[in-house]
Amino acid sequence: MYEGFYGFHATPFARGIPGEHLFLPPELTEVVSRMEYVSERHLFAVLTGDSGTGKTTILRRLSEQLDPRHYRILYISDSKLTPRNFYRLLLEQLGVIAKWNRADAKRQLHEQLSVLRAVDDINTVCVVDEAHLLSFEMLEEIRFLLNMKFDSVSPVALILAGQPELWKQRLSLKKCEAIRQRIDIQSVLNHYDRSRTGEYIRHHLAYGGADREIFTEGAITKVFEYSTGIPRIIDKVCTNVLIYGSQNRMQLIDDHAVQTVLDCEFS
Numbered sequence: 001m002y003e004g005f006y007g008f009h010a011t012p013f014a015r016g017i018p019g020e021h022l023f024l025p026p027e028l029t030e031v032v033s034r035m036e037y038v039s040e041r042h043l044f045a046v047l048t049g050d051s052g053t054g055k056t057t058i059l060r061r062l063s064e065q066l067d068p069r070h071y072r073i074l075y076i077s078d079s080k081l082t083p084r085n086f087y088r089l090l091l092e093q094l095g096v097i098a099k100w101n102r103a104d105a106k107r108q109l110h111e112q113l114s115v116l117r118a119v120d121d122i123n124t125v126c127v128v129d130e131a132h133l134l135s136f137e138m139l140e141e142i143r144f145l146l147n148m149k150f151d152s153v154s155p156v157a158l159i160l161a162g163q164p165e166l167w168k169q170r171l172s173l174k175k176c177e178a179i180r181q182r183i184d185i186q187s188v189l190n191h192y193d194r195s196r197t198g199e200y201i202r203h204h205l206a207y208g209g210a211d212r213e214i215f216t217e218g219a220i221t222k223v224f225e226y227s228t229g230i231p232r233i234i235d236k237v238c239t240n241v242l243i244y245g246s247q248n249r250m251q252l253i254d255d256h257a258v259q260t261v262l263d264c265e266f267s
Helices: 002-006 026-041 057-065 083-093 102-118 137-145 165-171 173-183 194-208 216-229 233-248 253-265
Strands: 043-049 069-078 123-128 156-160 185-189
Touching: 002 057, 002 233, 026 043, 026 057, 026 123, 026 156, 026 185, 043 057, 043 165, 057 069, 057 156, 069 083, 083 102, 083 137, 102 123, 102 137, 137 165, 137 173, 156 165, 165 173, 194 216, 194 233, 216 233, 216 253, 233 253
Parallel strands: 043 156, 043 185, 069 123, 123 156
Antiparallel strands: none
16 A cells, blocks of 8 residues: 555565564663573573563564574463463474373473483473463462472473563562562563654664655654554554555655544544
8 A cells, every 4th residue: 555655665564574674772682682591591581561562573583593403482372371281282382292180291391391402402492472361370380390300400491471460460479489589580671762763663664665764753753652662553653654644645754644643543
């Protein structure tokens, strides 16, 4: 639709942008490096941030940077995850049919992880997304997963990713003190400020193929004020603004155009 009008060869604010073209400012690059360290050392990390702040971007970039010859990523995102299903889902991703009994399934998983590391030289990274929805029972089970060989060796690198409630309403509570003590690295994703929002928009427009300014500084400020620097909302607003701009033959989008779209589409 608007791609032809603005001369884009790729959709600038699409969700499926290749990993090498994702916007990664220094603070996000640092988080990716931390998650790589967690993966290498079989540590336990917690990654939190408001919805749309880039947790999935971090995990995508991590999966692309880890050498598949030496790392296996197991990914789970289930709002009603139970301990038995937890082991079943992990074993299924390893190509193993889980036994019914939870204790047996847990032993199966430990055996598979040990073989991968000792025989195939593969480190396993378990990513549990939407972890703020996990029950206390499930969080406790995850703590048990980390125990192996008298608490000296973790069989897996574990990353819990979720919204801020994961820490504020779960892990910070007294009943979660045991699991909280095991956390090696905690990273928090913040909203972009006005400067980063501008960089983000210009980066994505350049990815699309723009060779000139399309958003005025006033337009970027309007997008920032509405989105509060959340990338997912920035994407939605900019996409709608570009559609509006192309329909009205606007080569340069100003703050009035952004405000019109916000009033009509986001009020």
